[in-house]
Amino acid sequence: MSANRYDVIVIGAGHNGLVTASYLAKAGQKVLVLEAGEQMGGAAQTREFAKGYRTSAVAHILHALHPKVIADLGLEGHGLRATQHRIGTSAMLPGGGRLDITDDKAATQASINRFSPADALAWHPRMERLVRLAGALGSFLMKTPPSPSPAANDFQTKLALGMFAVQLRLMGKKDMLELSRILTINVADLANDFFESDVIKGMLGLEATLGVYLGPRSPNTVFNLLYRLASLSQKHGQGGFYLPQGGMGAVVDALAKAATSAGVTIRTQAPVDHILIEKDAAVGVVLANGEECRAPVVASSADPQRTLLHLVQPGNLDTEFLRRMRHLRMNGCVAKVHLALDALPDVFRQAQGRMVVAPSTNYVEHAFDCAKYGRVSDNPALEIVIPTLTDPSLAPSGKHVASILCQYAPYKLRETTQDEARSQVLERTLNVLEQIAPGVRNQVAASEVLTPHDLEATFNLSGGQWHQGEVTLDQVFFLRPAASFQQYRMPLPGLWLCGAGAHPGGNVSGAAGANAAREILKDLKKTASKGAA
Amino acid sequence: MTHVQHLKPFLKKTPFHEPMEAMMHGAGWIRWQGYYSPAYFDSTQSEYMAARNGATVYDVSPLIKYAIRGKDAAKFANYLVTRDLTKVAPMNVAYTAWCDDDGRMIEEGTLFRLGPNDFLLNAALHQLHWLNESAYGFSVEIEEISEQLAGLSLQGPNSRVILEVLGVQGIGKLPHFGIMETTVDGHWLRIDRAGFTGDLGYEVWVKPQDAIWLWETLFRIGDPYKIAPMGGHALEMTRVEAGFILVDVDYIGAHHAIRPTQRVSPIEAGIGWAVALKKDAYFVGKRALQKEKAEGSSRFILSGIEIEGRKPAPGAFLYADEKGTKELGLTTSAMWSPLLKKNIAFAQIPIAYTKPGTEMWIEIWYPKEKKIERSMVKCWARNRMFFDPPRKKEVV
Numbered sequence: 001m002s003a004n005r006y007d008v009i010v011i012g013a014g015h016n017g018l019v020t021a022s023y024l025a026k027a028g029q030k031v032l033v034l035e036a037g038e039q040m041g042g043a044a045q046t047r048e049f050a051k052g053y054r055t056s057a058v059a060h061i062l063h064a065l066h067p068k069v070i071a072d073l074g075l076e077g078h079g080l081r082a083t084q085h086r087i088g089t090s091a092m093l094p095g096g097g098r099l100d101i102t103d104d105k106a107a108t109q110a111s112i113n114r115f116s117p118a119d120a121l122a123w124h125p126r127m128e129r130l131v132r133l134a135g136a137l138g139s140f141l142m143k144t145p146p147s148p149s150p151a152a153n154d155f156q157t158k159l160a161l162g163m164f165a166v167q168l169r170l171m172g173k174k175d176m177l178e179l180s181r182i183l184t185i186n187v188a189d190l191a192n193d194f195f196e197s198d199v200i201k202g203m204l205g206l207e208a209t210l211g212v213y214l215g216p217r218s219p220n221t222v223f224n225l226l227y228r229l230a231s232l233s234q235k236h237g238q239g240g241f242y243l244p245q246g247g248m249g250a251v252v253d254a255l256a257k258a259a260t261s262a263g264v265t266i267r268t269q270a271p272v273d274h275i276l277i278e279k280d281a282a283v284g285v286v287l288a289n290g291e292e293c294r295a296p297v298v299a300s301s302a303d304p305q306r307t308l309l310h311l312v313q314p315g316n317l318d319t320e321f322l323r324r325m326r327h328l329r330m331n332g333c334v335a336k337v338h339l340a341l342d343a344l345p346d347v348f349r350q351a352q353g354r355m356v357v358a359p360s361t362n363y364v365e366h367a368f369d370c371a372k373y374g375r376v377s378d379n380p381a382l383e384i385v386i387p388t389l390t391d392p393s394l395a396p397s398g399k400h401v402a403s404i405l406c407q408y409a410p411y412k413l414r415e416t417t418q419d420e421a422r423s424q425v426l427e428r429t430l431n432v433l434e435q436i437a438p439g440v441r442n443q444v445a446a447s448e449v450l451t452p453h454d455l456e457a458t459f460n461l462s463g464g465q466w467h468q469g470e471v472t473l474d475q476v477f478f479l480r481p482a483a484s485f486q487q488y489r490m491p492l493p494g495l496w497l498c499g500a501g502a503h504p505g506g507n508v509s510g511a512a513g514a515n516a517a518r519e520i521l522k523d524l525k526k527t528a529s530k531g532a533a
Numbered sequence: 534m535t536h537v538q539h540l541k542p543f544l545k546k547t548p549f550h551e552p553m554e555a556m557m558h559g560a561g562w563i564r565w566q567g568y569y570s571p572a573y574f575d576s577t578q579s580e581y582m583a584a585r586n587g588a589t590v591y592d593v594s595p596l597i598k599y600a601i602r603g604k605d606a607a608k609f610a611n612y613l614v615t616r617d618l619t620k621v622a623p624m625n626v627a628y629t630a631w632c633d634d635d636g637r638m639i640e641e642g643t644l645f646r647l648g649p650n651d652f653l654l655n656a657a658l659h660q661l662h663w664l665n666e667s668a669y670g671f672s673v674e675i676e677e678i679s680e681q682l683a684g685l686s687l688q689g690p691n692s693r694v695i696l697e698v699l700g701v702q703g704i705g706k707l708p709h710f711g712i713m714e715t716t717v718d719g720h721w722l723r724i725d726r727a728g729f730t731g732d733l734g735y736e737v738w739v740k741p742q743d744a745i746w747l748w749e750t751l752f753r754i755g756d757p758y759k760i761a762p763m764g765g766h767a768l769e770m771t772r773v774e775a776g777f778i779l780v781d782v783d784y785i786g787a788h789h790a791i792r793p794t795q796r797v798s799p800i801e802a803g804i805g806w807a808v809a810l811k812k813d814a815y816f817v818g819k820r821a822l823q824k825e826k827a828e829g830s831s832r833f834i835l836s837g838i839e840i841e842g843r844k845p846a847p848g849a850f851l852y853a854d855e856k857g858t859k860e861l862g863l864t865t866s867a868m869w870s871p872l873l874k875k876n877i878a879f880a881q882i883p884i885a886y887t888k889p890g891t892e893m894w895i896e897i898w899y900p901k902e903k904k905i906e907r908s909m910v911k912c913w914a915r916n917r918m919f920f921d922p923p924r925k926k927e928v929v
Contacts, residue, residue, distance in 0.1 A: 280815050314605075314670030315612040316815050318634035323666055491820065 006032040006265075006295040008520070009285055011272050011311065012460075012499065014042025017301030018255040018264075019513030020498040020520075022073050024299075025262035027521050032293060033264055034285065036271035036460060039249075040256050042301070043459050043466060044508045046249025050446030052396040053340040056248035058450070058459060058466060060385055060403045061087075061354060063241050064231035064507035065251065068142055069514050073258040080254035085243040085390035087353025091203045092384075094359060094435035099199050100352050103240070116197035126194045131229050133179045136167050138230030138237075141504045141511045144519055145478040145486045152487075154522075184473065187221040188361045198360035205365070206358035206381045210407060211506065212470045213331040215368030216361050220473045227471055231507060241354050243390045251508060275300075275311050275495065282494035285311075297520055301499035301513065303468035304328060304481040306460055308490065317491055324482045329475060332452030332464030333371050335409035335425045339402040340395065340446040345437035348386055348402070357382040357432055367408055374414030376424040380406045382432055399445070404429060411452035411464045422449045467506025468499055476505060488516040489523070496520055544569050547594035548683040548744030552752075556762050563765060566657070568595040573764035578871070580767035584730055585872050587759025588689035590751060591729075591768055593736060594744075598682060599654040599664060603673035606650035612816050613667055614644060615799055617809035623648050626710040626727050629807055630799040631663075636821030637787040637796035639663060640780050641804060643727060645712055653678075657780050663788070667817060682723075683744040687751065688734030688771070690924060691758035696724070696735060698754045704735075709926040720746055729768055731775020733924045773866045774873065776837060776917035778802055783835060783865040783879055798825055801881070803835035803917060833862050833881040837917035840876040841910040843869055844899045851880055852894040855909055861886060861893060870919065877919050878912075889914050 010021045013035035025031045039045050043058035065082055069075070075082075088102035100111040105124060113120035143160040146153050153161070168176055182190055187208035191201035205216030208225035215221075231237030244250050259266060275298055276284040284294035300307040308317060308325045348355070358364050358381040367377035383405040388395045395401050406429045413421055426449050433440050452464020461468065469475055478486045480503045488496050488503075498516030500506045545568050547553075556574050563572040570592065573580060583589050601610055611618040616629035623646050630641040640660065645653040654660070664675045687695065696704045700717050701724065707713050712725040720743045728734035739747050752760055772779065780786045787796040799808050800822065809816075810823055825831055840846055847867040853859040867878035886893060891914040898905050 280819065309670065315608055318820075319663070319667040319817050320634040322669055326669065 004291070004293045006030045006293065008032070008297040008299060009034065009293055009295040010299045010301060010498065011285065011307070012036070012042060012301035013040040013256070013266055013268065014301050014499065015044045015252055015255055015508050015510055016499045016513035016516075017042070017299075018252065018259050019069055019073065019510040020299050020301065020517045021264045021266075022255065022259040022262050023514060023517030024520060025259065025264045026073075029524075031264045032295065033259065033266045034270045034272055034287070034293070035266065035268045038269055040266065040268060041249055041252035043455075043461060044248040044252050046247030046394075049338045049448035050340045053338075053399070053401050053446065054247060054394045055338050055387055055401045055403045056244070058336060058455065059248050059508050060243075060387065060405075061241050062238060062244045062248065062251060062508060064237040064509040066142060066236065066509050066511050066514065067234070069510035072514070073255070075254045075258055078254040078257035078261070080251060081245050082251070083238055083242055084245050085353070087241045087243055087385070089203075089241070089354045089356060090351035091199050091359070092347075092351065092355050092357050092436040093199065094357065094432065096436070098351055098355075099203075102352060112197070112200065115199050116195070119195045119197045119200050122195060123200070129175070129178070130226065131233055132171070133175060133182075134226040134229035135233045135235065136164075136171055136179065137226055138233060138235065139167060140164055140477065141230065141236050141509065142514065144488070144515055145480070145503045147487060148478060148483060182222045183226070184220055185222050186217050186219050187225055188216040188365070190222050190225075191216075191361060202358040202360040202363055203356055205361045206356055206383070206407070209364065209368070210383065210405065211334055211466050212472055213329065213333045213371065213408075213410065214472070215365045215372075217365055218368075223473050224471060227476070227505070231509065237509065243353060243385060243387055245391050247387060247391070247394060248508065255510075272311060274313050275492075277312070277316055277492070280316070280493070282492050296494055297496065297524070298494055299496040299498040299516060299520060302460060303330070303462045303465070303499060304497060304501035305330060305462040307495075307497060307501070312492060312495070321482065321485070321491055328481060329470045329472065330411075330463030330465040330468075331470070332411040332455060332461065332466065333408040334466060335406040335452065336450040336455070337402075337404040337406050337425060337429045338448040339404070339444050341400040341402055341440070341443045342445050343443050344386065344389075344400040345440050345443070347437040348384075349389070353385060353389065355382075355384040357384070357436060371408035371410040374410060374412055375416060376409045376421050376428065377407070378428065379432060380408065380425070380428055382406060382429065409451050411456070418451065418453050421451050422454070425449045425451060468501035469505070471505040477503060480505060488519045540564055543567070547592055548741040549592045549594060549685065549748055552745065552748045553592060553762065561764055565595045565765070566597060570595055571762070571764035573766050574762045577764070577766040577770070580761060580763045581770050581871065583759060583761035584689050584763055584767060584771050585732070586690065587761065588687060588691040588695055588755060589761050589763035589767070590748070591686040591688070591763045593684040593686045594682070596679070596684065597656045597659055597677065598679045599656070599660065600676045600678045601652040601654060601664070601673055602650060603671075604650065605671040606652055606673050608814070609668055609671040609673045610644065610652045611812070611814050612671075613664070615808040615816060615818070615822075616644075617812035618644070618646065619812070621646050623651075624712045626712060626725050628710075628727075630802070630804060632799065632818030632822070633787045633796075634818060634821065635796070636798050636818035636825060637790075638784060638799045638802055639787045641778070641799070641802075641807070645725065647712070658786060658788075680741065682738045683741045683747075684736055684738045685747060685751070686728050686734065686736050688728045688730040688732055688763075690733055691755075691760070692734050693929075695751065695755045695758050695760060696737075699750065705929040708928055718746075729775070729777055730771035731777065731918065731920050731925060732771070732922060733927070770868055770870075771920075773868050773877065773879070774870050774920035776919060776921075778804065778835065778879070779866070798822060798831065800825060800831050801833055801835065803879070805834070829884075831884060834884050834887050835865065835879050835881055835917070836887045837915040837919060838864070838878050838880045838882075838893070838895070838912045839915045840867075840878060840895055840897075840912040842908070843876055844897045844908060845869055845876065846878050846895055846897045849878070849898070850896050851882060851912065852896065853886075855894050857894065857896060857909065864895070873919055875919065877915070879917060882914070887914050889916055
């Protein structure tokens with residue numbers, strides 16, 4: 001039995017689970033990571049979707065992996081090349097034409113100038129300001145959110161909150177007022193305030209709604225935009241979009257190496273059936289094969305619904321808390337489309353590494369209208385990357401892979417079966433692609449579609465939600481996953497949440513995992529000193 | 534209590550309405566959960582005396598009843614309520630509280646365990662939403678069966694003999710809080726030995742179509758034993774003597790509270806004995822109640838007090854001293870007990886004052902000749918069960 005005793009058990013070898021495990025192991029804990037799948041990585045993995053063709057299975061662009069996590073865990077020493085392939089963004093117009101946003105300010109201005117001279121002048125000052133505002137919010141990514149009851153906050157949390165207030169004040173009156181004004185409004189209004197060309201407005205509309213069940217005219221979408229922009233500053237992320245060499249799985253490989261070298265035991269194909277509870281506290285887990293593993297600390301990087309509604313068996317948590325968990329907004333609405341291409345259309349080769357198809361606010365809003373009524377968008381908005389341009393090893397020589405996010409394909413469907421949804425996603429995505437790259441349909445040698453239901457089944461993401469719960473104002477910060485339970489500690493003693501379902505939420509950032517590890521260590525220290533006294 | 538005239542078009546009649554209507558001498562109808570319910574038939578005092586000296590019949594059909602059945606029923610019920618149901622055998626009644634996440638009491642009532650996985654919850658307030666919410670993940674069926682059963686509460690020193698004459702075999706052996714099912718003259722009966730008067734008494738349940746038979750038979754054979762119908766006002770007197778608390782009178786049900794601080798824990802409501810903090814399984818609010826117990830953070834305990842003099846003292850303030858400089862708490866229900874010849878009340882007082890005999894002062898405002906006068910008199914903490922005769926639990 002003693003072989004199955006650990007100090008900490010981490011459920012799930014996604015990037016957050018591995019981050020938590022590594023931090024804890026570095027602090028001297030004996031850590032076991034249990035992964036249900038054959039492969040580590042969760043939503044951050046590279047996998048073969050057709051013979052010889054590989055791609056990042058879910059998340060495909062690296063931009064938010066927190067620099068502190070990279071440094072603390074020495075990920076670069078374990079092979080991480082986070083900032084090898086920087087990519088710009090091209091807004092692709094159906095029927096031809098595109099707008100390029102790159103690091104080259106003059107080129108970007110010139111590109112926008114073709115659509116609107118006013119926008120060309122406005123772009124950099126406006127976006128820099130948004131990034132500045134987002135940066136103020138970003139400073140809380142690696143902090144534990146404060147508890148609404150002041151007494152529950154330790155000195156560090158109070159200090160963080162104080163520093164946050166100071167930072168907001170230091171932005172100056174104008175920026176602070178602007179942040180207050182835009183924080184809760186919708187991105188369509190913001191885009192109208194700032195710009196005049198449809199192409200820019202549409203692009204912002206997609207950036208602000210990617211991964212949430214909201215349209216550009218839904219309230220609070222500016223918050224989502226700021227959340228995304230926060231990771232685009234070098235302080236809180238990579239400072240831009242990058243395609244990881246070897247796909248997102250390479251990031252996880254580095255994390256796994258860091259974890260293993262810190263002494264973490266990782267077991268794959270070891271699905272947890274339920275959390276073992278004795279005397280009203282979590283004391284370990286029971287695997288699907290009946291095997292018991294014990295540890296006084298169980299940290300789950302699975303999403304809050306999976307952890308609290310399924311892994312914790314009924315009868316161990318309070319009624320209202322469980323209702324809150326059931327009602328978390330987790331309606332995944334992004335499908336992943338993978339195409340194996342015999343040849344790459346020139347349009348894709350000439351564009352920047354990240355292409356978006358969202359030609360106007362109305363285009364995205366109409367796409368959302370379909371989702372609102374439980375249908376796959378007739379004309380989906382797309383984010384496309386061609387990972388084989390930077391890493392040819394992902395496909396047979398001369399061939400290419402397109403990795404596409406198709407928005408919206410809602411989890412909650414009406415009058416559409418799963419199979420219908422899957423074929424609609426492929427068909428409608430190809431239709432849109434055909435409009436920007438005529439003939440591309442004939443190059444498709446193989447394809448794979450992962451609808452939110454497929455994502456749920458394959459990666460154990462409840463609702464097929466990429467971020468383990470939509471990142472919206474009511475589900476972030478001290479409200480993530482629920483008020484009073486935001487400090488990674490769940491009401492069941494011994495159980496912690498260390499995945500994206502906890503603050504600060506989604507993206508391949510590792511921040512939730514790092515924050516959870518910090519809180520767990522704090523708690524272990526407290527218990528140890530109490531034991532000594 | 535609301536006068537029912539304007540509600541008449543909406544109120545429903547229980548299966549006992551016809552015979553009750555025939556005995557209704559005054560304008561005694563009030564509403565109880567959407568049904569006509571008698572506040573009194575003739576006079577509250579005579580009904581009270583009948584309860585204490587003969588036997589009374591009170592229509593408990595409007596109680597809201599939930600059947601909880603299914604594979605996980607035992608597990609679910611034990612998770613829902615504060616009592617440890619592993620210690621309650623089938624065919625027994627458990628008086629219990631159920632709480633919200635914060636360990637604040639939603640309501641208390643009786644839970645019948647009819648089988649290993651077959652329960653019946655009796656509540657004064659609607660609870661279906663809460664039960665369904667709490668049942669998430671359990672394999673249980675919860676059904677409101679309020680109108681599938683009609684019930685009379687037969688209470689008083691003569692209640693047993695009436696059931697014996699009725700022909701209920703083995704009624705003398707039915708223990709306090711026991712349940713039995715039997716057939717009399719071809720009518721199915723469920724009898725549980727519990728009630729709201731604190732005396733020897735039973736609740737008799739029948740199918741609604743047998744209600745008239747039950748009423749008429751009880752009154753026919755009960756006549757020599759001074760059987761009488763009883764209304765809610767007399768019941769109110771007996772339940773205060775018996776020390777039983779009432780939702781939204783002696784405590785605010787957690788879902789009715791306007792301010793969170795109005796909610797009370799079962800410990801504060803004086804039924805801490807019904808909270809099994811040591812039971813193996815978790816129950817809703819357990820962690821919060823364990824914390825309350827460990828920190829000693831109960832704000833008060835609802836206790837019995839006996840008051841000098843005869844002036845009833847509902848809603849009166851209690852003080853540690855005659856000058857009233859240190860306020861201790863407040864009374865909820867209060868009455869002059871004709872049987873005990875005592876002025877009694879329930880009071881929310883700090884735990885340090887709950888030891889029987891502890892002297893306190895109480896400020897009573899009372900009407901006298903069209904004026905409101907104040908009196909500051911002594912009172913003493915008492916066991917809240919002022920009336921607790923040995924026959925209540927006696928088995929013969």
